[in-house]
Amino acid sequence: MVAAQAGNRAAYSQLLREVTPFVRALLRRHCSHPQDIEEMVQETLLTLHRVRQTYDSKRPFSPWLGAIAARRGIDGLRRRLRVARYEVSAELAGYETFADPAANIDIEAVRAAGDIEELLQRLPPRQRAALEAVKLKEMSLAEASRVSGQSVGALKVNTHRALKALRALFQDVSK
Amino acid sequence: MQTEQLIERLTAQLEPVRVLRAPAWRALLWLMMVAAVSGALIMRFAPLPAILPRLAVPRIAVECVATALTAVTAIIAAFQLSVPDRSPRWLWLPLPPFLLWLAASGLGCLRNGLSLRGPNGFFGDSPHCFAFITCASVPLAVGLFWMLRRARPINALPVATAGTLGVAATAAFVLQFFHPFDVTVIDLALHLSAIGLVVLLGTAWRRPLLDASIEAGRVGTA
Numbered sequence: 001m002v003a004a005q006a007g008n009r010a011a012y013s014q015l016l017r018e019v020t021p022f023v024r025a026l027l028r029r030h031c032s033h034p035q036d037i038e039e040m041v042q043e044t045l046l047t048l049h050r051v052r053q054t055y056d057s058k059r060p061f062s063p064w065l066g067a068i069a070a071r072r073g074i075d076g077l078r079r080r081l082r083v084a085r086y087e088v089s090a091e092l093a094g095y096e097t098f099a100d101p102a103a104n105i106d107i108e109a110v111r112a113a114g115d116i117e118e119l120l121q122r123l124p125p126r127q128r129a130a131l132e133a134v135k136l137k138e139m140s141l142a143e144a145s146r147v148s149g150q151s152v153g154a155l156k157v158n159t160h161r162a163l164k165a166l167r168a169l170f171q172d173v174s175k
Numbered sequence: 176m177q178t179e180q181l182i183e184r185l186t187a188q189l190e191p192v193r194v195l196r197a198p199a200w201r202a203l204l205w206l207m208m209v210a211a212v213s214g215a216l217i218m219r220f221a222p223l224p225a226i227l228p229r230l231a232v233p234r235i236a237v238e239c240v241a242t243a244l245t246a247v248t249a250i251i252a253a254f255q256l257s258v259p260d261r262s263p264r265w266l267w268l269p270l271p272p273f274l275l276w277l278a279a280s281g282l283g284c285l286r287n288g289l290s291l292r293g294p295n296g297f298f299g300d301s302p303h304c305f306a307f308i309t310c311a312s313v314p315l316a317v318g319l320f321w322m323l324r325r326a327r328p329i330n331a332l333p334v335a336t337a338g339t340l341g342v343a344a345t346a347a348f349v350l351q352f353f354h355p356f357d358v359t360v361i362d363l364a365l366h367l368s369a370i371g372l373v374v375l376l377g378t379a380w381r382r383p384l385l386d387a388s389i390e391a392g393r394v395g396t397a
Contacts, residue, residue, distance in 0.1 A: 007191030016182045042181050047329055049185045053192040054258045054326050064260040071259070071329045 002057045016045060022062075023069045030073035031080070040076040044069045119169045123162055126150065130158035131166070195326060198254035198261065205322055206250055209315065209345055217352045225355035234286075238279035242348040244272035249341030253319070256334045257326035257385075266333045269340055276344075280366070283358045304350055304362060308369035311346035312339070316377060324386040331387035332378060339377030343370040 003011035020041060027040045047068050055064050120128055126148075133144035134155060141152045150158065195201070217223075229235050249269035255261045319338050328334040347366060358366070381387060 004189065005192050005194055007189060009186050009189050012189050013182060013186040016185060020178060020182070038178060042178055045178070045181055045185060049188075051259060051327050051329060053195050056194070056197065056258075059260060067259040068329055 001052070001055050001061055005052055005055065016048075019048075019065060020045070023065065026066060026069045027073050027076075030070075030077050033080075036076060036080060040069075040072050043072040043076065047072055116166075119166060122169060123165055126154075127158045127162035127165065130155045131162035134159045135163075195258075198258050199251065201322060202251045202254040205254075205319060206247060208318070213345070213349050217349065221352040222355055223352075226352050229355060234279055234282055238276060238283065239348070239351050241272045241276035241279055242344055242351060245269050245276050246341050246344035246348055248272055249337045249344055250319070253323060253334050253338035253341055256330070256337060257323050257328040259329050263330075263333060266337055269337065269344075273340070273344070280358050280363050284360050284363055302365070304354065305365040305369045307350050307353070308343060308346045308366060309372055311349060312342045312369075312373040315342035315345055316373070320377075320384045324384065327386050329387070331381040331385045334385060334387075335378045335381035336374060339374040340370070342377075343373040346373075 001015060004015055023044050024037060024041050027037050027044070031037050031040065044065075048065065051068070055061070120131070123131070129148045130144070130150060133139045133148050134141065137144075139147065141155055144150075144155055145152050148155065230239060252265040252268045255265040256263070316339060319342055323334060323338055347370065350366075377384070
């Protein structure tokens with residue numbers, strides 16, 4: 001290492017090759033995935049290169065290198081946890097209906113819409129008409145009144161009753 | 176990229192480096208420079224006739240020494256932590272003097288009967304103290320981070336925490352020579368807020384300030 005600090009490339013190359021198995025063995029304590037271990041090994045070597053001016057020849061080399069490897073191991077572990085929080089591995093994705101999580105959400109939404117349609121059919125006609133016009137088609141009260149033939153006051157009351165009845169129907173279905 | 180290829184690239188890029196001196200030596204160098212500048216400023220601008228009799232009071236002397244010790248130990252800890260193979264326990268070194276400083280300041284507040292009003296009203300000179308600690312910390316932090324970044328700390332958070340506590344405590348120590356009256360609760364709260372702000376800003380910008388990003392290494396090898 002002292003020769004490497006002085007710019008001796010042959011010594012540096014030999015050092016990096018000799019320490020790589022040691023670093024790899026240290027990093028196996030943090031991770032068991034070979035690809036991740038190799039990534040951490042490379043980051044350790046990069047860090048060693050960046051901080052080689054901090055090595056004091058009066059002190060042992062292994063703790064200095066071990067501290068760098070441990071730090072990069074912790075960073076690698078944190079990165080893996082971060083990735084695992086937002087991504088699904090290819091193996092796990094096979095259990096979903098579609099590989100793309102958004103597609104699964106969409107298909108669930110389609111199923112839910114079908115269930116709601118069935119429940120809507122069970123509502124009294126005036127309540128269903130009020131709910132469809134005001135909430136589902138998002139018409140203004142005046143427009144909904146013209147289309148449904150109900151007064152604005154009746155629309156408000158029927159929408160409120162429809163939502164209440166729908167909620168009760170949902171609870172019955174979930175039981 | 177394969178590890179073997181990375182080794183070849185790193186070897187090809189190898190340049191001789193100047194080995195850093197021991198962390199304790201570098202900390203001593205920084206502290207001596209700051210002591211020289213602070214000493215000159217205190218001698219030139221501080222109201223010494225009002226300050227010196229106060230320093231004979233044991234509680235105030237303890238507060239002053241504890242502040243100085245917090246600064247010294249935090250700076251030593253920052254330099255030690257900037258090197259990979261030093262114990263992370265160095266971070267706890269400034270804690271005892273910091274607690275002593277808080278206790279001595281708290282005792283000062285108690286002596287004032289926990290009065291919220293100092294000789295100059297509710298806030299008194301507290302806003303000036305807040306401004307002094309934050310503003311004086313900036314040049315001190317610039318100098319300190321310039322020295323610390325040469326080590327490119329592998330874990331920047333404890334280095335930045337200890338370093339910023341060190342500069343804020345240094346500023347608070349110098350402030351005591353321009354603060355010839357007992358602290359009130361508001362004073363103490365604003366002193367601590369200023370220190371908190373300095374530590375918060377320093378730790379938030381630790382990666383660019385300390386050149387501690389691994390990404391810089393990637394760019395270097397591209």
